[in-house]
Amino acid sequence: MITFGIMTLSMESEIAYFNEMASLAQSCGMEVFRFMPSKIDPHTLQVKGQKFDSKAKGWLEMELPIPAIVYDRCFYGEDEHSKQCLPIVSWLKNRKDITFLGYGLPNKLELYNAVKNTELSSYLPTSQSISDSGTVLNYLTSMKKIILKPINGAQGYGIYYVKKNDKTIHVKTEKQKKIISRIFPNEAKLVQWLQPLLKQRSYLLQPYLELSTNEQQPFDIRILLQKNEQGIWGERGRGIRIGSTGGILSNISAGGSVVTFSEWLSSLPPAKGDYIRQEVDFILSKLPAILEKEFLPLFEIGVDIGIAKNGSIWILDINSKPGRKVLFHTRPDLQETLYLAPLLYGKHLSQTEQIERKNYYEKTLSH
Ligand SMILES: Nc1ncnc2c1ncn2[C@@H]1O[C@H](COP(=O)(O)OP(=O)(O)O)[C@@H](O)[C@H]1O
Ligand SMILES: [Mg+2]
Structure with a gap:
């Protein structure tokens, strides 16, 4: 046994x-x-x-x-x-x-640095590590709207939206399913708030992308990819996660709700829907092989893809320990398949030669 x-x-x-x-x-x-x-x-x-x-x-x-x-x-x-x-x-x-079954992925910044040199680079929001509050101020001056996120973060925790107005600076975050907004009267006050935050943990910075519905709800596409009992990658399903009106996160753990991908697609003009589907399929067809080439073998990944108001398509996040909530909601018929999948892939592994599988080891411990 x-x-x-x-x-x-x-x-x-x-x-x-x-x-x-x-x-x-x-x-x-x-x-x-x-x-x-x-x-x-x-x-x-x-x-x-x-x-x-x-x-x-x-x-x-x-x-x-x-x-x-x-x-x-x-x-x-x-x-x-x-x-x-x-x-x-x-x-x-x-x-x-x-x-x-899977050896995990490194933090968001290492992941970005590895994938940015592949054919998926144009789908990645530019990400930069933050060394001090000066980095944030410089970026804010040129970009006006930015996102700060912990490089080791998950479930939408510790994500901040920062917007520069003429004089003041607006910071928004979501905590315990509530939107918290703060206006700083000047840069000095912002720095006073930023410095202890940046000391606590490492952050990266990205341009803020308008990933919201017409009702100002942030949303993204969540896809679950897994290997089957023969070790071949495939998609289990996808769904749309929708966050609160005026919020910044679409994570379910931050209070997001779920609709099916087809329901969402049918609300779009057919040509736009076809284009998005093709682009998402292209990303998913390339991503597992790219990750396993850069890092170590994986069993499953959850991919977050954002669609901006201007139609641009972005890989927001890749999780090597994904949740199953979106799929349980949109595809209740898949439950047994999802419970069986780790067992069947584990069985496959126990029956195949493992020497080639992990020929090097480093930088894989993370979320
Ligand atoms: N650059 C960005 N612009 C706008 N919204 C973003 C951006 N990055 C992330 N978000 C929103 O925040 C959510 C969480 O970000 P993500 O990078 O997936 O971190 P986590 O690991 O905490 O889930 C995303 O699902 C999306 O709704
Ligand atoms: Mg995420």
Whole structure:
């Protein structure tokens, strides 16, 4: 029996997803074992975790060897436990006897720097690291409207819209599903606010793109790509995420809602709709191979694509640990496929030779 390992930072995270997966494991000839990196004993290489008992339909506490196949669903924060787990996961990724379904992607800035030299470069918003508040002021003078985002961010956390008016500066963000607006009377006051922010974490800066509907709701297209049981990339589905009127984020975690891609497309003039579909399909046909060439093997990615009011198309974000909410909403018929996918790809990996798969390792630990 193949043991399929699920690695998380908390035994409470994504429990519904893992319960469904684990219930299907036996039909694939697999058993599921959940564990946290911090529970590994480095001397015995045993780990305390929970194995799914398919008869009792529940999890049993158990100590087992580290599974040879690992589905990494660790979401790191700034907390101590995250900091403790990062080097352990790095060590695991380096071990020849353990295969990860996907090895993750680096931070947003490294991702940008790698993809900007490929044929997808024209779809990337220019991104620049911020060394100090001077960088922000210079950019603001030339661009007028910019976006600041943490290079290690996720779920829309810590994203700021900054707009320069004649004298004042307008800053907008979304926190706990609320839009927060602030006007600074001059640059000096803005700098006073910026300096501690930039000290806390690393930020990048992008031009603000008008990615809103006519009703001033920010929106984007979210696509889930996964490898199938033969290791071949394919699209599972796509949906439109729509944020609050006057807001800046379309993330579901920030309160966004979902409509189907076809419903949204039918609201556009047919020629514009066809053009957008072709462009999105082109991006998706190239992206997985580009990422796996630049970095390490992946199992799945969630891609955020923005469509600006002027019709331009932008790759906003690529997530190696994507959520499934948009697809569960737009394609409820896909649920079982999505629960089975990691198991089937894990099975494929356990049956194929892994030596070629990870021939180098660095800079892959991130979101
Ligand atoms: N340059 C930009 N211009 C306008 N809106 C943006 C820009 N970048 C991101 N957004 C909005 O913010 C959301 C979150 O940004 P993203 O880069 O995906 O970060 P996260 O990793 O936090 O999801 C996007 O889905 C989009 O709605
Ligand atoms: Mg995103």
